[in-house]
Amino acid sequence: MTTRYDVLIIGGGVVGSAIARELSRFQLKIGVVDKELDVGFGTSCRNSGVIHSGIHYIPGSLRAILSVRGNILMDGVCQDLKIKLQRIGKLTLAVDDEDKVMLALLKHQGEINGVPGLELIDRAKIKQLQPGIHGLSALHSPSSAIISPYSLTIRLCENAVHNGVNIHLGQKVTTITPTADQLWQVETSSGKKYVTKLIINSAGLYSAEICRLVGINEYTVYPCRGEYYVLDKRLHGILGKLVYPAPKKNAPGLGIHATPTVNGKILIGPSAEYLHAPDDYASTSEMIKILRSKAQLFIPDIDETDYIRNFSGIRPKLVPSEIGGNKDFIIEDRKDVKGFINLIGIESPGLTSAPAIAEMVKEMVENHLTLIPDPTFDPVTIGSTLFFSELPAEEKADLISKNPNYGEIICRCEKITKQEILEAINNPLGARTLSSIKYRARATMGRCQGGFCIPRIVKILRDEFDFRPEDYLLHSKNSSLFKSYATESTKV
Numbered sequence: 001m002t003t004r005y006d007v008l009i010i011g012g013g014v015v016g017s018a019i020a021r022e023l024s025r026f027q028l029k030i031g032v033v034d035k036e037l038d039v040g041f042g043t044s045c046r047n048s049g050v051i052h053s054g055i056h057y058i059p060g061s062l063r064a065i066l067s068v069r070g071n072i073l074m075d076g077v078c079q080d081l082k083i084k085l086q087r088i089g090k091l092t093l094a095v096d097d098e099d100k101v102m103l104a105l106l107k108h109q110g111e112i113n114g115v116p117g118l119e120l121i122d123r124a125k126i127k128q129l130q131p132g133i134h135g136l137s138a139l140h141s142p143s144s145a146i147i148s149p150y151s152l153t154i155r156l157c158e159n160a161v162h163n164g165v166n167i168h169l170g171q172k173v174t175t176i177t178p179t180a181d182q183l184w185q186v187e188t189s190s191g192k193k194y195v196t197k198l199i200i201n202s203a204g205l206y207s208a209e210i211c212r213l214v215g216i217n218e219y220t221v222y223p224c225r226g227e228y229y230v231l232d233k234r235l236h237g238i239l240g241k242l243v244y245p246a247p248k249k250n251a252p253g254l255g256i257h258a259t260p261t262v263n264g265k266i267l268i269g270p271s272a273e274y275l276h277a278p279d280d281y282a283s284t285s286e287m288i289k290i291l292r293s294k295a296q297l298f299i300p301d302i303d304e305t306d307y308i309r310n311f312s313g314i315r316p317k318l319v320p321s322e323i324g325g326n327k328d329f330i331i332e333d334r335k336d337v338k339g340f341i342n343l344i345g346i347e348s349p350g351l352t353s354a355p356a357i358a359e360m361v362k363e364m365v366e367n368h369l370t371l372i373p374d375p376t377f378d379p380v381t382i383g384s385t386l387f388f389s390e391l392p393a394e395e396k397a398d399l400i401s402k403n404p405n406y407g408e409i410i411c412r413c414e415k416i417t418k419q420e421i422l423e424a425i426n427n428p429l430g431a432r433t434l435s436s437i438k439y440r441a442r443a444t445m446g447r448c449q450g451g452f453c454i455p456r457i458v459k460i461l462r463d464e465f466d467f468r469p470e471d472y473l474l475h476s477k478n479s480s481l482f483k484s485y486a487t488e489s490t491k492v
């Protein structure tokens with residue numbers, strides 16, 4: 001059966017999800033298709049989670065305009081979607097004279113871009129704002145903030161679905177064909193077919209592949225991996241600010257930095273390493289060594305037991321390693337390929353810019369379709385969004401007396417209750433992988449990395465959702481949690 005849409009968005013990362021939610025304000029039939037079993041499993045769940053101020057981008061570029069606008073919009077978005085946004089501010093440090101020149105340039109550039117409250121500060125002020133950090137001077141950008149990138153992506157998409165958008169997970173787009181009546185037919189690897197008036201290509205690392213499906217051959221995406229270390233909650237509160245080095249000219253990223261997360265951990269990273277494949281999320285022993293030595297610079301009191309895990313994300317860069325640096329985002333309403341809105345090279349600050357990119361894409365959609373506001377649009381997240389562990393004791397007791405599932409701790413490290421796990425499993429997107437539960441409830445994210453809670457989550461899925469051994473997936477179709485070792489001779 002073929003499903004018909006006005007707009008089909010390819011890619012449910014933070015950008016595709018923000019676009020879906022923005023367009024759901026209007027009377028349109030919208031679909032989002034993603035090759036993974038949940039939204040955000042590409043770059044959007046694998047980054048620093050920093051809402052940038054806009055100091056780093058050339059004035060007039062899309063990265064400058066959309067990051068500054070995205071930073072401003074983020075307060076309203078987070079209020080509606082009930083997500084933590086902490087405006088902790090950022091220190092960009094100078095350790096030599098070359099860095100000092102860079103900071104002056106960033107301040108000037110930031111002011112042209114409209115970044116508020118920028119201040120060059122001396123050693124004494126650095127010490128006052130963030131004890132333990134050393135630098136000759138620093139640029140303080142108070143509008144820099146932190147957010148959970150997976151909460152943002154998931155809630156944007158869940159709110160879009162609440163407002164009528166259809167989500168198709170586990171559907172890799174493989175063919176796009178123009179129809180005789182000037183529509184597009186989009187087909188996926190599992191044979192699903194969609195017919196749509198407009199396509200929005202928001203496929204991140206794979207955007208150039210989607211372009212090639214409609215005959216646009218001019219783009220190449222160069223994957224560039226960034227590895228991180230996650231530090232234990234024991235260090236919570238040690239770092240009150242984001243701490244970045246002064247960026248180096250033509251470097252592929254902003255440099256290895258220290259990022260407090262909204263959940264009380266600290267990230268050290270990301271590195272920058274060009275790859276041949278867009279899906280090599282390895283953590284390498286060489287990089288682990290480098291990250292450890294950097295961590296000691298940011299947090300001198302760090303202990304061996306504070307390193308709890310590694311992960312990596314991959315930047316979809318439009319410049320190869322031999323050129324270096326960055327290119328601007330490409331966001332275009334193709335005139336030569338009618339009905340194809342193309343987003344490519346949305347590397348950092350794509351998370352920050354997502355709500356502003358969505359506004360820009362909405363203007364492009366208006367070139368093709370009449371946008372009639374939908375009076376039933378509801379911008380607010382429905383359902384429970386509480387973190388039980390953060391509630392006052394009386395409120396906890398009250399909840400437990402009404403619902404005993406709040407009285408059973410499933411994830412001991414993060415203090416996540418059975419009720420929170422049940423809500424994560426019952427999500428509106430129907431995503432049921434272990435990673436889907438992790439990104440919604442934060443279970444498995446603590447020190448023991450699932451040693452305590454995974455068996456308990458497995459039991460909940462078996463007892464209350466009738467999971468069979470083959471139903472348990474870590475994140476993708478090929479990531480079964482259980483393997484059968486029965487041989488022919490042992491089978492009965």
Ligand SMILES: Cc1cc2nc3c(=O)[nH]c(=O)nc-3n(C[C@H](O)[C@H](O)[C@H](O)COP(=O)(O)OP(=O)(O)OC[C@H]3O[C@@H](n4cnc5c(N)ncnc54)[C@H](O)[C@@H]3O)c2cc1C
Pocket residue numbers: 010011012013014015016017033034035036039040041042043044045046047048049050051052171172173174202203204205206207225226227270312313314315316346347348349350351352353
């Ligand atoms: C190491 C690192 C650190 C970063 N730090 C920050 C930061 O602190 N702040 C900030 O603002 N930005 C940051 N960024 C950038 C930010 O993460 C990205 O700009 C943003 O996540 C891009 O979102 P997206 O939706 O375009 O891409 P993605 O999240 O990659 O989404 C694309 C989606 O398309 C799907 N897809 C691909 N091909 C197909 C297909 N054929 N069919 C169907 N679906 C398909 C994928 O499964 C994926 O879900 C960082 C990036 C990296 C790598």
